[in-house]
Amino acid sequence: MLQITPVIRIPESELSERFIRAPGPGxxxxxxxxxAVxxxxxxxxxxxxxEDVRQRLLRLAGRRVDGEGVLTIEAHRFRTRERNREDARERLAGLIRQAAHRPKPRIATRPTRGSKERRLTSKKLRGRVKQTRSRRSDEDA
Structure with missing residues (x-):
C-alpha cells in the first residue's frame, strides 16, 4: 500500500514494476x-x-502518460534496484500529492488608478527616449 495523503492510498495491485538496464556510464x-525501474x-x-485529482494528475504528468492513461515513471538515478524502486514510488507520490492540491480560483480584479497612471507614465518616458534617439539619427543623415 502506497500512502500518498491521509485520504489517498494506492494498493500494490494498481502498481506494476519492470526492471530494465540503466542508461549512461557505469x-x-x-x-x-x-x-533501473x-x-x-x-x-x-x-x-x-x-475524478478531479485524476484530471489534474493526467495534466501534470504530461508526456509520461500514454494514450490509455497509464502513467510511467522511469528511475535510474541510483545503482541499486531498491533505491531506484523507492525513488520511482516517491516521485509518483509527489506527483499525486501535487495533483491532490486544489488550486485556489483566481478572482479577477481591476487595476488601480495608481497602477494605470504609473504604466502610462513609464510608457511616455520610454516614448520620449525613443523619440530623442530618432531625432539624432535624422540630423546625422
Missing part, C-alpha cells in the same frame, strides 16, 4: 544488471483517485 555492471500506474482507471 562500466560492466550497467551492461549486466537491470537496476519503470513504475506504471493506470491513472485513468484507478478507483483510488477522485
Amino acid at each position: 562500466g560492466q555492471n550497467v551492461n549486466k544488471v537491470a537496476t 519503470q513504475l506504471s500506474f493506470d491513472a485513468a482507471r484507478s478507483p483510488s483517485l477522485a
